[in-house]
Amino acid sequence: MKGRITSCPSCGAPVEFRNRGSWVAVCDFCQTAVGRGDKSPEDYGKVGDLVVTDSPFRRGTVGQYRNRSFEVTGRVQYQHPAGGTWDEWYLTFRDGKMGWLAEAQGKRYLTFRRQLKPQENLDLDKLEPGQHFRIRNQEFSVDEVGSAVALAAQGEIPWVFRPGADHRFADLSGSDGAYATIDADETGVSFYLGREVSLDDLQLESDDWQAERSPQLVPGVQLNCPHCGGQISLHAPDKTERVTCGNCSSLLDVSQGKLSFFKTVTAKKVHPKIPLGSEGAIDGTSYTVIGFMERFTTYHDKTYPWVEYLLYSTDKGFRWLVQSERHWTFVEPVATRDVEFQNRAASVNERRFKMYDRGHAIVRFVLGEFYWRVEIGEAVETVDYISPPHSLSVERSKTSSSEEFNVSFGTYMTPAEVESAFGLESAHLPIPWGVGPCQPPPELGYGVFLLWPVFIGLLWVTHLGFRQSDSFMMLFAMAAVSLFPIGVLFYKHNFEVQRWQDSDYSPYSSDDD
Numbered sequence: 001m002k003g004r005i006t007s008c009p010s011c012g013a014p015v016e017f018r019n020r021g022s023w024v025a026v027c028d029f030c031q032t033a034v035g036r037g038d039k040s041p042e043d044y045g046k047v048g049d050l051v052v053t054d055s056p057f058r059r060g061t062v063g064q065y066r067n068r069s070f071e072v073t074g075r076v077q078y079q080h081p082a083g084g085t086w087d088e089w090y091l092t093f094r095d096g097k098m099g100w101l102a103e104a105q106g107k108r109y110l111t112f113r114r115q116l117k118p119q120e121n122l123d124l125d126k127l128e129p130g131q132h133f134r135i136r137n138q139e140f141s142v143d144e145v146g147s148a149v150a151l152a153a154q155g156e157i158p159w160v161f162r163p164g165a166d167h168r169f170a171d172l173s174g175s176d177g178a179y180a181t182i183d184a185d186e187t188g189v190s191f192y193l194g195r196e197v198s199l200d201d202l203q204l205e206s207d208d209w210q211a212e213r214s215p216q217l218v219p220g221v222q223l224n225c226p227h228c229g230g231q232i233s234l235h236a237p238d239k240t241e242r243v244t245c246g247n248c249s250s251l252l253d254v255s256q257g258k259l260s261f262f263k264t265v266t267a268k269k270v271h272p273k274i275p276l277g278s279e280g281a282i283d284g285t286s287y288t289v290i291g292f293m294e295r296f297t298t299y300h301d302k303t304y305p306w307v308e309y310l311l312y313s314t315d316k317g318f319r320w321l322v323q324s325e326r327h328w329t330f331v332e333p334v335a336t337r338d339v340e341f342q343n344r345a346a347s348v349n350e351r352r353f354k355m356y357d358r359g360h361a362i363v364r365f366v367l368g369e370f371y372w373r374v375e376i377g378e379a380v381e382t383v384d385y386i387s388p389p390h391s392l393s394v395e396r397s398k399t400s401s402s403e404e405f406n407v408s409f410g411t412y413m414t415p416a417e418v419e420s421a422f423g424l425e426s427a428h429l430p431i432p433w434g435v436g437p438c439q440p441p442p443e444l445g446y447g448v449f450l451l452w453p454v455f456i457g458l459l460w461v462t463h464l465g466f467r468q469s470d471s472f473m474m475l476f477a478m479a480a481v482s483l484f485p486i487g488v489l490f491y492k493h494n495f496e497v498q499r500w501q502d503s504d505y506s507p508y509s510s511d512d513d
């Protein structure tokens with residue numbers, strides 16, 4: 001393919017545009033973003049410094065996607081409004097086609113730019129998280145709408161990148177890993193369609209990147225608290241955005257393996273039942289407990305607190321273990337595209353959940369490491385649904401420039417299951433209070449319902465067999481035999497009433513209040 005070499009308007013060094021689709025190239029000598037320009041190159045200003053990440057990609061990395069080879073020719077690093085950065089890599093395929101590879105929180109999405117038909121006009125201002133719509137005969141759901149800052153860049157960039165400019169976007173997900181983004185720059189709205197990919201899908205030529213990882217990003221490295229000098233070690237250094245100091249209770253910002261003071265958290269003596277750093281296995285995956293958080297909601301002027309443990313696995317990423325009223329739930333993320341909302345109900349993969357609760361969850365205490373810029377007082381809107389032994393939680397968070405929508409799927413765990421998963425002594429965890437919202441109902445009783453007609457039948461046979469048997473005695477015996485199943489029914493009903501007692505949506509509540 002024909003390239004073009006021009007000279008940098010800032011320092012005069014040669015700047016190459018190898019790809020015809022490149023709008024901007026970053027000068028390797030003075031870090032100026034150079035616009036291709038119609039006639040002469042334009043100076044778009046200096047780019048920021050790239051934040052070191054744990055990515056296997058670099059400019060020049062060569063690989064293959066679906067038997068077509070590509071080379072990484074450029075990169076833009078964005079600053080997310082909620083803190084944190086993500087990378088977008090630009091792949092140039094042999095035929096000159098460009099691929100957009102986004103890398104965020106351990107996930108990768110490869111998309112290609114698609115022309116929109118006139119009737120498919122997408123208005124970024126009208127999109128809302130949670131909304132579903134069809135485009136290109138595929139069903140998509142909006143996961144996030146926001147605005148990020150394009151800070152740093154390298155190589156050739158296939159859109160009009162201006163350092164420090166706001167970049168508006170929407171992330172969409174569809175079924176079977178389908179993924180799309182919509183973004184807007186000064187040339188208009190663009191649509192990108194593709195899917196989530198794994199490293200195996202991209203067949204990188206060399207995997208020596210492991211050896212070149214920055215030593216600062218190796219898990220377990222010891223850092224010093226900038227406030228008190230105490231030692232802090234990070235379990236997920238390339239993903240952690242905030243960490244607390246166990247010594248002085250400072251909440252610290254983490255950036256490129258460096259710590260800076262953010263604010264002091266009210267010191268209180270909290271000893272999580274599962275200590276930070278504990279390792280455990282759930283469903284065959286090993287996790288390390290890296291964070292602990294207390295959140296609460298208020299209802300009729302009363303405060304209801306609960307705690308959440310943040311679990312980290314190098315393979316699966318982040319999970320939560322939530323403890324409320326001493327009941328435990330293991331929580332995993334769900335793709336919003338898989339969720340359908342109905343009036344006071346939601347379904348995921350044909351499982352129907354009933355609305356249980358809605359409110360606001362507010363953070364009141366944190367300990368350990370977090371993958372976002374957690375703050376005391378941080379609030380999200382929540383809606384909880386149940387379908388025992390599972391739960392579904394929807395959280396909506398807003399910042400001044402973005403709105404995010406997250407859904408997670410919970411599975412009830414008994415204290416004994418949590419104890420055995422984390423190697424805790426038995427009876428280390430307290431006995432739960434009442435009935436948990438997604439606690440499975442007792443299984444006891446089905447045998448009784450099957451045996452009941454058998455007993456009744458036997459009584460009849462006995463009654464008919466002995467002519468002189470008393471009818472009154474017969475009725476008495478039948479009543480006695482029926483008492484137990486009635487008791488079981490009563491117990492099960494009572495269990496369900498208790499499950500719903502804290503909910504405004506209880507199917508058992510009386511209408512007279």
Ligand SMILES: [Zn+2]
Pocket residue numbers: 008009010011012013027028029030031032
């Ligand atoms: Zn230059």
Ligand SMILES: [Zn+2]
Pocket residue numbers: 225226227228229230245246247248249250
């Ligand atoms: Zn400290």
